[in-house]
């Protein structure tokens with residue numbers, strides 16, 4: 257006899273899907289990604305003070321959802337929103353981040369109660385998802401009754417507020433600093449998506465690492481302000497590079513002013529650079545669509561050359577410091593061998609070793625050792641001039 261069977265879904269699935277985040281801060285980023293997808297201009301996150309029972313609140317001014325959308329889109333598990341609505345957002349044409357249809361459960365990792373309050377099309381909809389009750393429920397996830405309430409609101413009002421209360425005590429308290437670091441690496445370049453954490457607008461200062469500031473008055477371009485950071489190797493930067501901002505608008509894509517074509521600069525370290533140049537005086541040197549600078553603009557070329565120099569200087573300095581730190585042991589051995597060379601050959605040997613070290617920035621000490629050794633053998637083997 258042939259019959260049909262059906263999957264059953266334990267409500268615990270909602271928790272399992274929310275448990276894959278490394279930290280509460282990572283889980284919160286998921287909710288910020290939802291605000292991005294909702295075409296929000298702003299998202300405000302407020303984190304509770306330590307030792308209080310205050311909730312975490314994530315508020316955005318995006319498109320929001322009406323009751324129907326909450327039921328059909330928000331509560332639909334594992335739906336790829338791009339299949340129905342494409343991979344660009346409707347209003348701002350942003351590349352959509354949501355793809356798995358499970359990000360909403362991130363909130364349940366951090367808290368026992370997740371409340372959604374969302375406004376669109378003249379309706380404000382409230383929905384509560386209680387973690388403990390879901391866990392205890394002896395029913396199918398689809399059958400679990402969630403409380404949903406609606407009220408009328410102004411037709412033009414839109415946006416969403418997620419409130420996470422009864423925070424999970426077994427996780428360390430989310431800190432504004434860590435959350436900012438995480439968000440700035442992803443969203444640091446966006447001019448139309450402003451993130452506020454505990455009232456502070458996220459900016460370049462929130463990127464971990466030393467900040468470099470250079471200012472100059474350029475012929476043709478006027479006053480130019482260059483700020484950049486070189487982040488730690490461990491940090492993964494999205495959109496690394498330097499952008500040029502003219503009148504607040506970013507022109508073209510992040511780049512390195514030709515430094516990426518230079519042989520002595522390893523690409524890997526350039527991926528750790530994040531910064532911007534403000535050059536309002538270049539307004540007449542951009543292409544009509546602001547997609548690039550006019551190639552033969554003298555003012556731009558002068559500025560680019562100056563920027564390259566500043567960048568080169570700091571990058572090399574940082575890079576040498578990193579290499580020296582990482583390869584300290586190897587360096588000691590090399591120095592011992594160099595010390596035994598005839599004096600007139602030492603400076604050349606030191607320079608050669610330094611060049612090799614910098615070139616082999618990405619290599620492990622074990623890999624570098626034989627290369628260094630062969631070169632030193634050669635240097636030691638050159639017969640002395642008479």
Ligand SMILES: Nc1ncnc2c1ncn2[C@@H]1O[C@H](COP(=O)(O)OP(=O)(O)OP(=O)(O)O)[C@@H](O)[C@H]1O
Nearest residue numbers: 290294320329330337354355356357358359360416
């Ligand atoms: N802040 C929000 N504003 C408006 N709509 C939202 C918001 N958060 C979620 N939604 C809607 O609910 C849907 C489900 O969100 P969820 O985060 O669970 O999945 P997703 O974003 O589609 O994919 P992913 O799992 O990759 O995040 C979204 O696709 C979106 O339609």
Ligand SMILES: [Mg+2]
Nearest residue numbers: 290354359360
């Ligand atoms: Mg999502």
